Amino acid sequence: MNRGDSRSLAALGAGFEKRLAQVLYLFVRAGRSDDAVKLCRKAHQPWRAASIRGLLLFQWRAIANGQRANDSIDDAEDIEGRQGNQGRKLRKSTCARAALNVRYSTICLSSCQRVIKPNISDPERILCAALVPCLQTFSVLKSACRTCEDHIWAQISILCKEKQIADMIKLGGGFRDAD
DSSP states (O other): OOHHHHHHHHHHHHHHHHHHHHHHHHHHHTTOHHHHHHHHHHTTOHHHHHHHHTTSBOEEGGGSSSOOSOTTOOHHHHHHTEESBTTHHHHHHHHHHHHHOEEEEEEESSSEEEEEEESSOHHHHHHHHHHSOSTTTHHHHHHHOOSHHHHHHHHHHHHHHHHHHHHHHHHTOOSSOOO
């Protein structure tokens, strides 16, 4: 393989990454995070699948409020009843920082200017913002909005998430963190 072939492969890889992030965003926007996780696994990117699944609320039937249907469940079955991420608050802040991640770059043309450039691709930043819709990531989400429905989805997602956080705080938080 000559040098030109490796450059074309890198361009194909970058195009694939961009398109994958766009499709994952569409899945997340449609509320189909399970399909997004499956696609990540098919694309041999388990780290992306873990990133998406890492934002699920932690749930454990053994400590959930309410009466359990079958009190004779043993400890082994209780462990299997766990799902979600116990460290979701840290994961959420990491994802929000990735969505907002920019770096300064100095470009010298006729005069040196400081220009803000994203450290990660725009589709990747938009995906991260969709995973953690909040007031801080709204500007990134807004950049992906093309239709009225997109704008409404972004605003409602943020409102619902803010309401969820407020209610969890009012109730005393969750397993480790309110959100």
